[in-house]
Amino acid sequence: YKMHMSIHYGKEAPVTAICTMKPTEADIARWKLMIEQQYWYQLYADDLPMWATFGKMINGVPHIHTQQKFSFGMNGNQIVQANLIAAEPVDITTEKSFSFTYTVDFVKSELPFAKRFERYLDNTFFEHRIHWLSVSNSFMMVFVLVLIVFAILHRTLRDDFAKINEQRATRTQNKDDEDWLEDHGWKQLSNDVFRVPQSPVLLCALIGTGSQLAILIVAMTVISIVSVVHTSHGSFATYAVLTYIVTSYAAGFFSASQFSRYALIGPTISSQWIKCMFVTAMLYPGTIVLLGFLLNFVAIAYDSAQAIPFGGMLVLLFLWLCVAVPLVVMGTVVGRHSKLGGGGSGGGSAPASAGASRNVDIPRVNQIPRMIPAKRWFASRSLLIPFGGVLPFASIFVELFFVFTSFWNYKVYYVYGFLLLAVVIFVIVIACVSVVSTYLLLNAEDHRWPWTSFWIGASSSMYVFLYSIYYYNMKTHMTGFFMFSFYFTYTVMMCLTAGLIAGTVSFMAANKFVQVIYRRIKID
Numbered sequence: 001y002k003m004h005m006s007i008h009y010g011k012e013a014p015v016t017a018i019c020t021m022k023p024t025e026a027d028i029a030r031w032k033l034m035i036e037q038q039y040w041y042q043l044y045a046d047d048l049p050m051w052a053t054f055g056k057m058i059n060g061v062p063h064i065h066t067q068q069k070f071s072f073g074m075n076g077n078q079i080v081q082a083n084l085i086a087a088e089p090v091d092i093t094t095e096k097s098f099s100f101t102y103t104v105d106f107v108k109s110e111l112p113f114a115k116r117f118e119r120y121l122d123n124t125f126f127e128h129r130i131h132w133l134s135v136s137n138s139f140m141m142v143f144v145l146v147l148i149v150f151a152i153l154h155r156t157l158r159d160d161f162a163k164i165n166e167q168r169a170t171r172t173q174n175k176d177d178e179d180w181l182e183d184h185g186w187k188q189l190s191n192d193v194f195r196v197p198q199s200p201v202l203l204c205a206l207i208g209t210g211s212q213l214a215i216l217i218v219a220m221t222v223i224s225i226v227s228v229v230h231t232s233h234g235s236f237a238t239y240a241v242l243t244y245i246v247t248s249y250a251a252g253f254f255s256a257s258q259f260s261r262y263a264l265i266g267p268t269i270s271s272q273w274i275k276c277m278f279v280t281a282m283l284y285p286g287t288i289v290l291l292g293f294l295l296n297f298v299a300i301a302y303d304s305a306q307a308i309p310f311g312g313m314l315v316l317l318f319l320w321l322c323v324a325v326p327l328v329v330m331g332t333v334v335g336r337h338s339k340l341g342g343g344g345s346g347g348g349s350a351p352a353s354a355g356a357s358r359n360v361d362i363p364r365v366n367q368i369p370r371m372i373p374a375k376r377w378f379a380s381r382s383l384l385i386p387f388g389g390v391l392p393f394a395s396i397f398v399e400l401f402f403v404f405t406s407f408w409n410y411k412v413y414y415v416y417g418f419l420l421l422a423v424v425i426f427v428i429v430i431a432c433v434s435v436v437s438t439y440l441l442l443n444a445e446d447h448r449w450p451w452t453s454f455w456i457g458a459s460s461s462m463y464v465f466l467y468s469i470y471y472y473n474m475k476t477h478m479t480g481f482f483m484f485s486f487y488f489t490y491t492v493m494m495c496l497t498a499g500l501i502a503g504t505v506s507f508m509a510a511n512k513f514v515q516v517i518y519r520r521i522k523i524d
Contacts, residue, residue, distance in 0.1 A: 208255025
């Protein structure tokens with residue numbers, strides 16, 4: 001329902017008519033449902049939110065509020081307070097015609113303009129002791145996890161390297177021994193571990209997009225801490241869109257850099273760099289734009305205030321196609337010729353051939369992939385991938401509750417310091433889990449670690465989605481297709497974004513781990 005009201009600063013208004021309405025039986029039934037389920041609405045005045053209920057039950061009978069009383073506090077020429085009271089309840093079961101009115105009142109206030117948002121900050125909720133304890137527990141978990149990972153891997157790898165040195169010494173004494181490294185475990189994969197994975201174009205595009213989104217999240221968190229974006233309605237979304245556009249360069253750069261490394265190992269795919277650039281520029285933003293447009297059509301069909309005007313949709317399309325895409329192209333061109341793109345993948349490498357265009361190390365890879373033996377149950381990819389996301393999800397579980405509550409219960413989220421700590425903890429846990437899982441996979445003589453490491457990190461978003469289903473059914477009172485579509489469309493967007501970031505972090509941690517351990521056993 002649209003309310004047409006004219007409110008001018010400093011000008012009070014007595015009881016003023018909005019409209020007179022004769023509702024149909026369908027309208028009465030809808031009003032009755034909204035009153036019984038305690039519907040309320042939200043308005044903004046100079047970025048200050050105001051809330052009021054649609055109606056209330058009096059002696060078991062539904063009554064609709066027919067008058068809105070606005071009261072504004074002003075300090076000089078600035079609004080520092082905004083209040084809305086719904087009044088004049090009318091029985092909807094007996095009345096046939098309803099006259100809606102409003103009043104406006106201005107009062108002087110000594111509240112400074114800079115502190116006008118403090119009344120909206122729910123300190124008892126966001127700074128509850130549970131919130132502090134969850135962050136402390138997460139830090140303790142990260143500390144213990146890092147120590148355990150370091151201790152286990154350091155001891156295990158130290159023993160492995162000691163055996164390699166012993167075998168190398170034996171080989172020096174007996175030059176005819178061809179099987180000096182024919183042991184078992186990850187050492188057998190020195191000529192297969194840097195093999196180009198399946199669908200390298202898609203993997204590189206996802207890595208590039210995930211890198212961009214990781215930069216975006218960190219940048220938005222810092223911007224929110226520094227500029228206090230909650231004090232301006234819509235400013236967070238504006239900053240997010242602009243930051244995403246600017247960071248599109250990073251998507252092209254990182255995807256091209258990773259693809260160039262694969263192209264050095266497998267020259268047959270080098271001509272597909274344009275395809276990689278296209279997928280990077282179109283896959284994720286195209287998916288988000290498609291979901292956003294479909295959701296916008298739903299909002300238009302329901303005549304919702306959440307609908308974006310057609311002109312706004314065209315502006316978003318223009319920013320994507322005419323600004324973000326060229327930045328991806330620019331980042332791709334730079335990334336292909338950067339040191340990151342030209343560098344080899346690390347250990348187990350042989351010098352580049354004389355015809356190579358760059359002075360880099362190209363890892364030696366067997367032409368025929370090594371057979372993958374049967375693995376123990378705990379080293380299977382079908383187990384590592386789904387269970388790899390449990391610990392990362394557990395590290396952000398409590399913070400996720402506060403984020404969901406802020407977004408869907410319309411609380412003002414302002415504890416971005418907590419969010420930054422949660423992101424740091426999330427990244428560290430993902431890196432540790434990825435390194436351990438990659439070691440188990442390699443030790444089982446399975447060289448298919450690139451995609452596995454990516455999906456191990458991305459699987460954490462699956463648990464976020466499962467939690468969102470629980471939250472929808474147990475913590476909200478949403479009903480109907482409109483609410484369902486908005487909730488789960490936004491949730492899918494969030495899980496897709498989180499999955500790309502987590503997958504990229506997991507892949508980069510595993511990639512660095514693989515480079516470090518195989519650099520120690522370079523084979524002539």
